[in-house]
Structure formats: structure tokens, C-alpha cells
Amino acid sequence: MQGKTRKQLLPSLLLTSVLAGLLTLTACSSDTSPVATNATNTTPQEVPFTGAPIMLDLSCDQATYPSAKMLQCELGNVARTLEANLEQLNPLFVAQQIQQTGANIQFLLQRSLQDPSWNLPPAIGNSPVTPLCAAGAGPCVGDPFRYPGVNGPDGDVFYTQEAEVTPVVYYDQGCARISGQVWKPRTTGNSTLPAVIIKNGSVQANEALYWWAAQALVRAGYMVLTNDPRGQGLSDFATPTGEQGGNVNGKVFYEGLVNDIDFLMSTPGKPYPHEQRCTGTYPTATQAFNPFHAQLDPNRIGAAGHSYGAGGVSWVQSYGAPDSRPWPGLLSPTNPLKAIVAWDALGSRNTPAAATLTSLIDSSTVNRLPLVGLLTMPQDAPPISPRVPALGFTSEYGFTPVPFVRNMPRDEHLAGFKEWSAANVPAFNITIAGSTHLDYSPGPALPASSWCKEIKNNACVGGWAQPMITHYTVAWFDRFLKVPGEKGFADADARLLDDATWAERMSFHFASARKFSTRDGRRVATEDIRLSYAEK
Template sequence: MKRWAFLLSAMAVAGCGGSDSPAAEEPSPPQAVLEDDAVAPDEPSTPQRLVPTIPENLDTRCDEASAPGPAWADCEATNYARTLGALTEQVSIPFQRRYLEQTLSNVDDLVQRSILDPSWLLSLSLNTPLTPLCATYGLPCTGDPYRYPEANGPDGKGFYQSEADVTDVVFYDRECARLSGTVWVPKHAAADNPVPTIVITNGSVQAPQTAYSWATQALVRAGYAVLTYDPRGQGRSDFQTPLLEQGSNLNPKVFWEGQVDAIDFFRSTPDQHYPHSQACGRSTPTDVFDYNPEWSRLDHSRLGIAGHSLGAIGVSVVQGYGAPGAEPWPGLMDEDNPVDAVIAWDSLVTPTGQGLTTASNLQLPAPLYDVMLLAITQGILPEFAPRVPAMSFFADYGFLPAPYLVPPDPDGGKVAFEVWKAADVPVYTLGFQGTTHFDFSLLPQFPATSWCPDVSGNACSGGWGRPSITHYTVAWFDRWLKVAGEPGYEDADERLIDDARVGAADRMSFHYHSARAYPDRNGGQQQCERIRGGCGD
């Protein structure tokens, strides 16, 4: 991803397909729905069949509008205007003040690290204040500025004091580049109350771990321990290895190979040290961890992974090691692939490299899209296959949002969905109106739907795409990783099929179809090829 300048213009357009209120309420609690002939609740021996809730008065004018035509053009103008939501709201004085305060604090933190350990600068890693691009965690790389300990709010000081134990870590990857990471653990987690685990992998270039605090905090609050980290070549990790091996877009393999290394580190213990710490032999004077310091509070039998952009390609690969016909699990801590569930923020890819929706969705010229797919498929991706339950998000617009002149292929977001479905592996794909590639990495000054319209409580509240993306992210992991008695276990399915709630079908894309095909815990099949088209029957 690159930083781009965008020209803002005033747009007055009619609403279509959902409420345009930027400070919309967070999604409402789910409502369990039973079929009319379902067994009564006082007969627990027979599972109750769950059916999706049905939105009332869902505005489908945009779904039905013909193109070209004034109705479709009006819908597209309204939809495209949402890509400017984040940019327009961030000019407010409270946001700018907090944003600049956190930028200065993060830059100071980088300076202090360099003073305490000059090897971060004086080495072959090519680390400088400007390389990798987001080494400072400043300006857009700050992410949500209200999610730091310095922020006086519920997602800032309140979160760090009362909800989570947060530990910065440094560990080597397989080629001895230092990776900067953070371990986040709910305060209630303990050796006798271990919690399930999640590893998050960033998108490429200008997407440090700070851009995903929105997801990290939500998952910690839902009862997960989370490892975030900067892949090699990004953020505060080494720009390259001691032997000059590259990272980031110059070497996309770090998004699946480095992810396997991060999983190994997360699962390391005092009795089973992280192998690369020993193999790299303290090649730098940096205090590198031999094992995860929070190991005793984690339930290593339950692991989910999530990734964005190139990180989404990474999770597609990593979940599929060990599947029939795929390469074996390459990690060093486990014999078999330990991943149980996966989420791709913008989007899953198939074993042939397809699935990044369409050229029009990515806002790429068709020849460039073809070159990109060719690069992915020609010997770069290892052999993998659908293996575990997967949720795939897509965005209406790509890196450089531009309005559609003609409707895109409505099934453009379902390419990987169909591959997972054909393999009989649970899958869910969905996207939301007006969202861009940057609705998943919340970077100030980048085009995205509203994600910080209200800061009156010293936190970014409300928004358009973020609340919905968060809701489904947590619900999907709850469906596959939680066990009976844990918060989120009982109603995970209801949350996933509550199409009538605010932020569900009412905000889903009318350009692309959202769909699901997975079994709920009651044994029912939740299958729908077009959620906005209605799945109640």
C-alpha cells in the first residue's frame, strides 16, 4: 500500500441501501430465531433449528436498479461518497490533537529504542527512521490514536489498566531478521483458566501492527489472547536479514513463512523454546525472547489466524498446509497444522492464486491484475488447499477508490467461497457498502468509510464499516474456537445469521453478493448464496 493524496469535494446525494448516519449505533444484540415447528425450549434433548432473521423494509432499490440509468448512478454516487467518510471526519480538532500527540509519543519511543539498542540502526538490516516505512508508528502509521495507553479513554488507559496485559516482544524469523511483536492477554486469563489464541498478520508496506488495534482489542475483550507483529520489512521489524534477504512486497513469502514463525513463537514455552532464537545464536545484541512470556495463560489447543491484504494471502496459505494434496506443515513446534479457523480481511485466495475479487474491485487495470495473478501463481505460492473454516471479507473499492461506470460482477467476491464450499469446508464471505481496502487497516488520512465520527467519550465510536467487520470477525472465531461455558459460545451462530440487525444485511454490498455455507452447532446447514436477497426460507 502507498500513501496517496485525495481531493475532497462536497457531495449531496440521496441515501440508498441503509442509514447514512456516521455515528450509527453499534450492532444490536442477536435474536435467536426458531422455525415455527421447532421443538419447544423445555425439551433440550432435541436441538432447536436456527433460521436467519429477516430484515424488515430492507431498501433494495440499489440491488434492483438497472444500469445505465439515473437510479443506478444515484446509488453508485451515494456508495462512493462513503469512501470519504473517514477522511472528512478526521479534520475535527479533537481527533487531530490526539493524533498528533500520539505521533510525537511514538516517534519518541522509536528514538529511545535506538538509543538503548543502537543495533536497530547500526547494522546490515538497513533500519532507519524512514525504513521500514512505518518504523515511527507516526502520522498515518499511528492507526487509531485513541487505542494507546496515553489516550484517556476506555480503549486507551482504561483498556490497558483493567482489561489486558500487553507485552512487547522481539523474536527472530527463520532467516534471523528481528520481528517486533506484541502479546495481548485478557487479565482474567490464568494457568487454570487459559484462553484461545489468535495471530494477526498485517497487510504490506504501510500497514504496521498499530493499524489493527481495532481488531486486537475486540478479540481480547471477547476472551482471546492475541499476537500481533510486523512482518520482515515493515513497521519496527528489521528491513532485511543479516544476509540481505528482503521482506514485504520485495519478498511476499514473509507473509506466510513469517506467519508460521510467529505461530511457532506464540506456542513456545520454557520447556520448548522457540527454535529460531537458538538457531540465530544471538546474532544481534537485542534482547530477543526465547519463548512466549505469556505461554502459561494460553490454550494452545485452539488457534485462529487473521490477515489483511498480503496477510490475507498469507492466512489462506497457512491454514491450508497439511490438507490433502498440500505441502506438510512447515512449523517447528507442532507436527501438524495447529490452525483451527481463519479470517481474511480483503480476501481469501485460492490455491491457484485467484480470489482477490476482481480487477474492478481492486481498482486495477485488467492487464496489471493479470500480471499480479501470474506472479502469485508462478511458483511463489506453496501447495495448499481449503482445510479449516474460513471467513473472507471483500471491499466495494480498492486501493485508489474510483466510482464504477458499469456494475461489477456480483459474484466477484465469491471466487474463494466457491472453492471452499466445493471442498466441503465451512465458509462465509461478506462485504459492506462503500468500504475500501483501508477499512481493514484503520490508517488516518486514508480513504475508508466512517470509523471515528464520535470522540466525545475519548474513543472512536460509531462508524459504518468497522462495527460490522468487528461483529462478524468476533462471531466467526467464537463459532469455531470457543467451548461451552465461555462468553460468546452460546450465541455465536445467532450473531452470524442475524441478518436483521443494524449493520448486517442493511449495510452489505449491493454490488457484490455476500454468502455463507457452514453448519451451525445445532446441526443445521446455514447456506445462502445472496444474503441481501433473503435467507429466511
């Protein structure tokens, strides 16, 4: 949606309003050290957490359908899902979006000219429009203020003063080229760093849509690996033998994550295994090892994933658990993942295999049904088994922000959380009020709550869901990956328990819950964070 005027946008907004009126929606520990995060039988000191009293308006939580109060609450809640679209009418945003879209298209054309093998046999399916988002146009541009070359705090200031970012291309296990970047803070000296791999969602979700998270993690002291899975963005559409990725072949979201972990852990002495096996497939310059390998702490690796990528991190953390499958990675004898964050949503063993992705995307039964025929689920994914601390987020409205017209079971989003909790592995699950599935991959024209409330100094600031997602994501990794003396170690627990700031934004339909122990031995077990303040 490049440069649309308010008048041109009106039909799409009216369509959304009409759909909202016509459609009906039935919606969908033991603590551990940063280096050893498997659950144990050690019981921490039982000192229950009691948060400071906060004032929450729980009238919407307590309203029932049908009632005038629930209608009022629900209409206001659904309205949040159009906030981002309205904000993007800002002329400053439109101008930057158009400019960055042009730059992205020019980059793709230049890459093809400099290395024609991206579009010639044995490459299969690559073109200016495939994989989807290859050109980085329209919604695929993401936040247009977060690119190198943009004069602003998330643009040139970040890339020249705060971070070192090195583009990389490496082969996956099928010899498809994976395009990505390795990020790290500039001012780290010779210290080793914890690392986080970000796994995209499927279809339209190219890596630029997750640079909000990459930048936040770099600023918090992490090395970060971002990329496009096979079949998406700037990576190959398919392997040289024609095996595709994306939704057609969901294995890339767990096999690919295992490859990513191997690449992150690779060094000159232990090069990336698939580089030697696939070398010569293309004339493209590829990397044999992580360019920042000297600063990686291989004992402190986490992963965050969105949508199908949330399924990916849920599956991959399971490798090595007694009731799952052995670790398949090639550079570590055991599974090196120590913590995960699942952006919509944490996987569950009890979810039927054929419906796993649709349940990850949207908890609405009605919304799920049309998607089943469009999405291909891998049948050989490892059984999900809670092994490492997991933070899950679940959106309220999935892809289709239309009002709920029934009383919602408050624990409907807690399937994965309950499995982690029963296994005595630290867990936290959050549903943000007025959120959609696309709050985690913000881009122009995608329905989401506010993420560019204001434009200051050529950067988007403020918003509703994204600041909250960022806060808890960084705090969770800080809690389970940081060591004493590192930024974020000392106050990670306090940030995870900051109900006074964030509980107001939690869903009034669905419970947000947590079960973990703080570093000082307090046991935190809250089945419904908002309602826990009902009598305080």
C-alpha cells in the same frame, strides 16, 4: 497528514472528485468442533435456516447500469469512502494524532539510542524512515486513541484494567528481528485461552493499524499476537544476509506466520526454535518463548490477516491438506490453525499465481493492471486448499474509490467462498457497501468509510464498516474456537445470523454468502444474503 486544516485538505478532496469523474472502473458443511476443524463426510441435520423477515430496500440491488437510479445509488455509495477523511478534521482527532505521532517518533529514537544495533551492521536497511511506518507517523499512527498513555477507554483503561500486553522481539527463520506484542485478558484466572494471530497487510500496514481487532479479541476472551512482518514497521528491514520482506519478498506473509505460530506455542520446555539458532546475531534482548505460554490452549489457534496477510492466512491454513504441502512448523506435528479470517480477501486456488495479491487487494480489472508490475508474488507459496472454517471480507473499491460503470456480476467476490463451499468446509464471505481496502487498516488520511463517527471520552466510537468487520470477525472465531462456558460460545451462531442488524450494510453490487451449520444442527446455505429477503 499532521494537523492539516480543512483548507489544506481541499486539494486532495478535489483531486478525488476529479478522478471520480474522469476514471472508469470495471470492478474488480459439515460442521466441526473447535479442536478438530477439518472437513468430514458427516452430514449435519438438514434443517434449513430461515431468518426472521426483515425489511430491506433492494432498489439499488435491482438497478442496472446505466440508469438514473444506479447513478444515484453509486454516488451515495462512493461518498462513504471519504467519510473517514472528513471525520478526521475534528480538532480533537487532529490534536491526538499530532501528540501520538510525536510519541511514536520519540520511541523509535530512544530505541536506537538504547540499542544501536537496530541501525548498525549487520542490520540492513533500518533507518528513521525505513521500514516504512517505522516511526509510526502520518497514516501509520492508526487510531491515535488506542495507545497506552491515552486517557480513555481504549487507552489507559484498556491497558490497565482489561488487558495485559507484553512487548516481544523474536527472530524469524532468517534471523531478522520481529517486533510485536502478546495480549491477553487480565481476569482469566488459571483458565486456558484460545488465541488469534493477526497478520498485517503489506507496505504501510504496521501493527498499530490492527489494534482495533486486537482489543476487540482480548475483550472477547482471546490471547492475541500482533507484530510487524520483516520489512515493515518496527521489525528489521531485512535479514543479516540482505533478504528483505514486505512486497519485495512476499514469503514473509506465510513463512512468517508459521514462525509466529511456533513462537505462540513456545514454552520454557519447548523454546522457540529460531531463538537458539539465531542467538547472538544481535545484542538485542529477544524472547525464547511466549510470555503467556501457561494460558495458551494450543488446540485452539486462529489467524486473521489483511491484504497480503489475508493471502498469508489462506496459504498457511492449507498446510497439511492432502492436496497442499506438509506442515512446516517446528513445535507441532500437524497444522494447529483451526479457523481463519481473511480481511480482503480469502485466497483462491484458481487465481493465477502472478495475480494473487492484486486480486486479494481489489477485484477491479482496471485497478489491478497497474499494480502487477509493482508487487512481487512468491512463486513457492503452498497451493490453497480449504482445510479450516474461513470468513472472508472483500472491499468494494480497493484503493481507488471511483464509481462502477458497468453491471457487476453479483458473485464476482465469491471465488474463495465457492472453493470452501465445494470442499464442504464452513465458509462465509461478506462485501460491505462503500468499503475500501483500507477499512481494515484505518489510519489518518487513508480513504475509508466512517470509523471515528464521534469522539466520546477520548475514544473513537461508531462508524460504518469497522463495527461490522469487528462483529463478524469475533463471532466467527467464537463459533469455531470457543468451548462451552466461555464468553461468546452460546450466542456465536445468533451473531453470525444477525441479518436484521447488518444486511443493510452489505453491498448491493456483490453477493455476501455463507455455508456452515449451527451448533444445533441447522444448515445455513445462503448464496446471496440480501436477495434472500426479496420475497420475505
